Amino acid sequence: MYHYDPQIALEDVKEDAVLPHPVHLRDMMLRAHLSPEQAVELNRLFQEYLDVFGAAQKKAQSLLQKLVGAQA
Secondary structure: OOOOOOOHHHHHHHHHHOOOOHHHHHHHHOOOOOHHHHHHHHHHHHHHHHHHHHHHHHHHHHHHHHHHHOOO
């Protein structure tokens, strides 16, 4: 359990995130039957999600790397 081990948490962040992976979210969108208007709106929201998802992963990885370094 990684709750108190930043090394394991860092490995988990590198492998998978708690949020749905953007590829899975994209696949869900592609399989949905959307009107053109819905598709445009969801694509706009998806692009925002990609930005936030990537930023969150970078911040978490940086924080965990510093915690791992502090333990060494």
